Amino acid sequence: MSDAAISPPPNPRAERALDFLSFALSDVRYGLGAYLAVYLLTEHAWDEASIGLALSFGGMVGLVSQTPLGILVDAIRAKRALLGCAVVVVTATSLVIPLAPHFWAVAAAGVIGALAGTTMSPTLAAMSLGIVGPARFAHRAGRNEALFHFGNAAINLVILLTAPFVGTAIVFVMMVVTAAASLWAVTRVPANAIDYELARGLLPDRQGHGHRPSPWSTLLASRPLMIFALTGALFHMANGPMLALVAQRLALSHPGQGIMFTAACAIAAQTIMVPAAALAGARADAWGRKPLFLVAFVALALRGSLYTLSDHPAWLIGVQLLDGVGAGLIGALFPVIVADLTTGSGHFNAAQGAVGTVHAIGGILSGTLVGFLxxxxxxxxxxxxxxxxxxxxxxxxxxxxxETRVGSTVPMVLQAK
Known part of the structure; x- marks a missing residue:
């Protein structure tokens, strides 16, 4: 069956809503992110090891919940409601932290926020796949990621410009504003624009027929998917703590300016993530997924080495531009490669969770390792x-x-048929 045969007709209204939703979710999807570490370090005198330990609880919950929550995203038709609820919960847990900046309160907020936040990326990817279909999904995923990073850059620019006057409070204000915008955007996605079977990775001639493998058997039976999961874990092990480490380093060497420097680092990265993600979406079908993914690894390895050459803020922020290359490419290509390898299984979102679980192991392990180092x-x-x-x-x-693009590798689930 050709890609054209399994592509829904274009729906400009739905895609405009996806555009705004991708932009608005940029400050909600990962909660407070690196700002939380700086806030605890500078406002409440936490040490790096305590910060890493407290945040690891949420990371662990995110790890074990990704596959079950991916199964939920596959099973539930009310994907818009699921995404809206996740936005509310993540925002609420972020706003609790200033009221109780104590170890177990922060850890508990991280756990609850992780459960909600883990559903956001697969739900947005599922809605996108259900609206545009497999033929246009690489372009749509790249566009989502580019707009996400553009929104992140814009929000961090607001924080950078207003932090000297408002202080740390601006971080929490922006969470509320972007959460409200995200909820409005969710309501603008027409429910009837989403093909809920395509959204879970089923092809029209397989919908409602035959036995489908479980999410974990989908992962374990596919050598390419296993390699993608394991190498991705190494990427996230290396990438996860880097921004927080740079932000902490700048905050300690320049007291009172931690929030501004964190915003500057984020803006530097986001300015490159936008074109990197757009490039991945535009050229992944023509160039293939593998060369673009390899560029992300090269940029990450180079970035870690360059951080050691100077402690000057301009240098550290400049090197942060390489984060834009790696994160932009990885973010855009992750759902595309998973979709390549799970076509026809009906477990697209659950497989995203299973692979994401393996990736998250790397990030969690690195938090403890880096704190110790x-x-x-x-x-x-x-x-x-x-x-x-x-x-x-x-x-x-x-x-x-x-290589996983169509014509290079037969998707795993089709091989098994």
Whole structure:
């Protein structure tokens, strides 16, 4: 069956709503992000190890919940309501932290927020796939990611410009504003524009027929999907703590300016993430997924090494531009590669959760490792360790991962039929 045969007719209204939703979710999808570490470090005198430990609880919950929540996204038709509820919960847990900035309160808020936040990316990807179909999904995923990063840059610019006058409170104000915008955008997506079977990865001739493998068997039976999961874990192990480490380093060396420097780092990265994600969406079908993904590994390994050459704020913020290359490409290509390898299974979102679980293991392990390295060996040792992990992941990906675009590799679930 051709891609054209499984592509719904264009729906400009639905796609405009997806555009605004991708933009508005930029400040909600990951909660307070790196600002939380800076807030706890500078406003409440937490040390790096305590911050890493408190945030690891939410990370662990996110790890174990991704596959079950992916199954939920596959099963539930009320995807708009699911996304709206997630926005409300993540925002509420972020606003609780200033009221109770204590270890167990922060840890509990992180756990609840992680459960809600974990549903956002797969739900948005599912809605997008259900609206545009497989033929246009790579372009749509790239557009979603580019708009997400554009929104993130715009919001961080507002924080950068207003933090000297408003203080830390602006971070929480922006959470409320973007949450309200996200809820409005969700209501603008027409419910009847989403093909709920395509949204879970089913093809028209397989909808409602035959036995489908479980999400974990979908992952374990596919060598390419396993390689993608394991190398992605190494990427996230190297990438996860880097922005927080840079922000902490700048906050400690420039007291009172931590929020502004964190915003500057985020803006630097986001300005590159927008064109990187757009490039991935525009060229992934023509160039293939593999070369673009490899560029992300190279940028990450180089970034970790360059952080050790100077402590000057201009240098650290400049190197942060490389974060835009890696994160922009990875964010745009992740759902596309999973969709390539799960076509016909009906488990697109659950497989995103299963692969994301493996990826999250890397991020969680790195939080503890980096906290230990910073306390005992310093920031330079931590950055070099993360750079080495990125280089190892890129080498494995280069050697073992096949190209997944249509015509290069038969999707795993179709091989099994």
């Amino acid at each position: 910073v306390v005992n060996a310093g920031y330079h040792a931590a950055f070099l360790a993360l750079s080495s992990i990125a280089a190892a992941g890129g080498l494995i990906f280069l050697i073992a991962m096949p």
